[in-house]
Amino acid sequence: MPYIVLNCLNVNTLRKENSKIIYVVNFLQDWISLGRGHEADVRIADISISWKHALFIHKNKEIWLKDDDSKFGTMVL
Numbered sequence: 788m789p790y791i792v793l794n795c796l797n798v799n800t801l802r803k804e805n806s807k808i809i810y811v812v813n814f815l816q817d818w819i820s821l822g823r824g825h826e827a828d829v830r831i832a833d834i835s836i837s838w839k840h841a842l843f844i845h846k847n848k849e850i851w852l853k854d855d856d857s858k859f860g861t862m863v864l
Contacts, residue, residue, distance in 0.1 A: 789814045789845050795831065814845045820855070835859055 793810040812819055812829055819828045824838035831840075837857035844851045854861040 789848075789850065791843060791850055793829070812843070814843075814850075817845055819843045819845075822855070 790811060790813045793812065795808040795810070810829055820839065820842055821827055821829045821831065821836075822838050822840040823831060823833065823836045827839070837855070837859070839855045840857040841855050841861045842853045844853060852861060852863060
């Protein structure tokens with residue numbers, strides 16, 4: 788079963804602490820939605836994430852990331 792690992796780094800500037808959140812996402816369907824809204828498959832509670840932010844698409848043994856018209860865009864590091 789195909790999967791992806793998302794590593795989110797959250798920097799809390801008030802406490803000067805770093806915390807990491809890791810998501811392991813299995814593809815039970817051809818696409819997975821990412822966003823802040825309740826309908827997203829992967830929910831990230833961050834104000835910089837749009838309600839419907841992006842899609843991960845699994846096709847022909849490849850995984851693609853598609854921005855879903857998010858306000859600030861999608862960046863891959």
